[in-house]
Amino acid sequence: MARNPVTWLGSPTFPKAAHKALADTQLRQNLRKATGTIRARRAAAVIEMNDWEQLRVAGEQIKDDVLARLDTLLVQLEESVTARGGVVHWARDAAEANQIVLDLCREENANEVVKVKSMATAEIGLNEALEAGGVHAIETDLAELIVQLGDDRPSHILVPAIHRNRSEIREIFQRRMGVEVSDEPADLAEAARVYLRQKFLTTKVAVSGANFAVADTGSIVVLESEGNGRMCLTLPETLITVMGIEKLVPTWQDLEVFLQLLPRSSTAERMNPYTSVWTGVTPGDGPQKFHLVLIDNGRTATLEDSIGRQALRCIRCSACLNVCPVYERTGGQSYGSVYPGPIGAILTPQLVGDMHDPQAASLPYASSLCGACFEVCPVRIDIPSVLTHLRAEVVEAKGRTAESIAMAAAAWMFREASRYEKAQKAGALARFLARDGRITSLPWPGSKWTSSRDVPAPSAESFRSWWRKNRG
Amino acid sequence: MASAREEILARIRNAKVPAAPQVVRGYNRKGPGGVEMFAERVADYRAIVHTVSGVPEALAPLKGKRIVAPQGVPQEWLIDGVTWLHEPLSIEDLDRADGVLTGCAVAIADTGTIVLDGGEAQGRRALTLLPDYHLCVVRADQIAASVPEALERLESTRPLTFISGPSATSDIELNRVEGVHGPRTLEVLIVT
Numbered sequence: 013m014a015r016n017p018v019t020w021l022g023s024p025t026f027p028k029a030a031h032k033a034l035a036d037t038q039l040r041q042n043l044r045k046a047t048g049t050i051r052a053r054r055a056a057a058v059i060e061m062n063d064w065e066q067l068r069v070a071g072e073q074i075k076d077d078v079l080a081r082l083d084t085l086l087v088q089l090e091e092s093v094t095a096r097g098g099v100v101h102w103a104r105d106a107a108e109a110n111q112i113v114l115d116l117c118r119e120e121n122a123n124e125v126v127k128v129k130s131m132a133t134a135e136i137g138l139n140e141a142l143e144a145g146g147v148h149a150i151e152t153d154l155a156e157l158i159v160q161l162g163d164d165r166p167s168h169i170l171v172p173a174i175h176r177n178r179s180e181i182r183e184i185f186q187r188r189m190g191v192e193v194s195d196e197p198a199d200l201a202e203a204a205r206v207y208l209r210q211k212f213l214t215t216k217v218a219v220s221g222a223n224f225a226v227a228d229t230g231s232i233v234v235l236e237s238e239g240n241g242r243m244c245l246t247l248p249e250t251l252i253t254v255m256g257i258e259k260l261v262p263t264w265q266d267l268e269v270f271l272q273l274l275p276r277s278s279t280a281e282r283m284n285p286y287t288s289v290w291t292g293v294t295p296g297d298g299p300q301k302f303h304l305v306l307i308d309n310g311r312t313a314t315l316e317d318s319i320g321r322q323a324l325r326c327i328r329c330s331a332c333l334n335v336c337p338v339y340e341r342t343g344g345q346s347y348g349s350v351y352p353g354p355i356g357a358i359l360t361p362q363l364v365g366d367m368h369d370p371q372a373a374s375l376p377y378a379s380s381l382c383g384a385c386f387e388v389c390p391v392r393i394d395i396p397s398v399l400t401h402l403r404a405e406v407v408e409a410k411g412r413t414a415e416s417i418a419m420a421a422a423a424w425m426f427r428e429a430s431r432y433e434k435a436q437k438a439g440a441l442a443r444f445l446a447r448d449g450r451i452t453s454l455p456w457p458g459s460k461w462t463s464s465r466d467v468p469a470p471s472a473e474s475f476r477s478w479w480r481k482n483r484g
Numbered sequence: 485m486a487s488a489r490e491e492i493l494a495r496i497r498n499a500k501v502p503a504a505p506q507v508v509r510g511y512n513r514k515g516p517g518g519v520e521m522f523a524e525r526v527a528d529y530r531a532i533v534h535t536v537s538g539v540p541e542a543l544a545p546l547k548g549k550r551i552v553a554p555q556g557v558p559q560e561w562l563i564d565g566v567t568w569l570h571e572p573l574s575i576e577d578l579d580r581a582d583g584v585l586t587g588c589a590v591a592i593a594d595t596g597t598i599v600l601d602g603g604e605a606q607g608r609r610a611l612t613l614l615p616d617y618h619l620c621v622v623r624a625d626q627i628a629a630s631v632p633e634a635l636e637r638l639e640s641t642r643p644l645t646f647i648s649g650p651s652a653t654s655d656i657e658l659n660r661v662e663g664v665h666g667p668r669t670l671e672v673l674i675v676t
């Protein structure tokens with residue numbers, strides 16, 4: 013079987029990548045600023061709701077119902093989309109999905125497509141596959157554009173260029189757009205507007221993802237902010253939407269829960285600026301050809317795991333990233349996947365589906381199990397429990413390797429402040445956190461866990477002390 | 485070889501996910517609502533909001549401009565002194581227009597949102613997307629209190645656009661900046 017492009021080829025294991033990221037103070041500063049801002053704003057947007065917990069419970073239950081009836085609901089979605097003039101395609105894996113989209117582009121004689129930001133297409137490596145087939149994909153979301161023009165990789169679900177500050181963005185825009193622009197966010201946004209305008213007005217094919225698909229009506233829902241989504245969903249003649257099979261809600265009414273949970277959790281707004289809903293094809297309004305590509309790519313395998321399957325409830329809000337002390341410190345690229353942070357740590361290894369893959373198997377250790385992610389998750393995914401469960405699977409697959417023992421010990425120690433502080437007082441910290449990324453010996457209490465030597469260190473600076481220093 | 489569709493469906497069945505309990509909808513389906521809350525929350529997005537008793541008088545600032553008027557806009561809104569642009573309009577026509585004047589299908593007080601459904605006085609989606617200025621007339625009786633109430637009033641199979649403030653982005657250091665690809669100015673007239 014072909015490797016799943018959800019992880020980037022050649023990525024080092026999490027501890028190695030994190031170790032490198034920790035040396036990048038600019039990155040850490042950018043992330044601290046951005047996640048700090050959004051954390052405070054999300055909290056304010058949530059406090060305003062006196063029924064937030066009830067909404068979370070309903071969100072969890074609706075998604076669990078979707079997973080329980082996924083086959084029936086997918087068939088229902090297919091029927092309703094087809095009845096309204098859309099064409100539904102099914103893809104077992106990334107390669108199959110990419111081929112379907114490429115063939116559709118060729119059918120339309122398109123050598124260029126405009127794209128709305130979509131995690132599903134990033135997961136399957138669609139842009140690269142299209143490029144190899146002679147079709148250029150233009151990312152139109154501001155952050156995706158920054159990543160694309162910077163020949164960079166994404167580091168956040170919602171804001172893939174979160175690791176870039178305004179002056180870095182300015183530099184990328186000046187270099188790639190050939191324009192003079194200041195580092196004022198408003199000017200940078202204007203530069204993107206001008207750069208993309210003609211593309212929107214002339215490109216014949218658009219590719220999007222979907223936040224939700226309503227099984228009983230066939231309606232597809234995309235939430236966005238900039239209007240690039242509306243441009244792509246409205247102006248081209250052909251629209252190709254790629255979505256994971258779990259993105260369903262059973263009924264139109266169910267959306268009332270998610271249209272409240274998602275904006276407040278992701279951008280901390282009461283509502284995001286634009287939400288588009290379309291059902292198949294509407295004569296005289298918008299694309300007259302609509303294709304929906306449903307992708308599995310590891311999801312059905314994830315569904316088989318009774319504990320791990322809750323990761324499929326995820327609505328990609330990114331709240332768990334923004335509160336995660338590990339993410340804030342290591343940045344998203346350390347996770348070696350389009351899904352970073354706590355959700356990435358549980359979803360990516362399951363989609364890869366191979367605990368013998370050292371990089372994927374290292375991801376469940378990318379956490380101190382502090383539980384902040386579970387607290388903010390709008391669909392109540394118990395990320396710490398899934399992490400623990402997956403760690404056990406790693407051990408089962410590979411046996412108790414020195415690496416897994418060390419990572420587990422470190423994670424255990426970071427979990428409780430008291431444990432950590434005792435270890436610190438014991439004065440063994442310096443040895444534990446050796447500069448070259450190797451552990452020479454674990455301090456108490458980690459020392460109880462292993463006598464093995466020279467295993468990779470999970471990090472260079474303790475999460476805890478960093479956390480206190482920077483967040484207090 | 486089984487088709488992708490058959491194979492995926494078979495794998496799902498094979499996973500034998502147990503049935504989920506009945507969804508408990510313990511959240512608020514209604515809310516206080518009202519014109520005031522709606523006006524306040526639209527303004528929070530840095531949209532311009534006026535509460536007026538009559539539409540034509542409020543349209544005077546449009547004079548001298550080229551404004552798109554979708555089908556079904558009431559005759560009395562089409563005041564003199566404005567160059568009204570009617571369908572059929574090309575993408576270039578829309579791109580060159582100074583603005584667009586519409587009604588709406590539903591509005592939401594709780595979130596300060598207006599919803600267009602392509603019906604009377606709204607037109608197809610491109611009309612409210614390409615002009616840089618959108619003036620939207622909301623009647624007080626169109627304002628639903630909450631998101632659940634609004635969805636109940638909407639026809640899901642029509643092309644819907646939920647609009648909450650002008651086009652914006654949070655992509656630079658997670659700070660909201662108004663004005664990217666959609667209309668950079670949103671003005672809302674609430675008619676009481």
Ligand code: SF4
Binds near residue numbers: 325
């Ligand atoms: S796991 Fe939960 S908090 Fe994290 S992105 Fe998904 S829905 Fe949001």
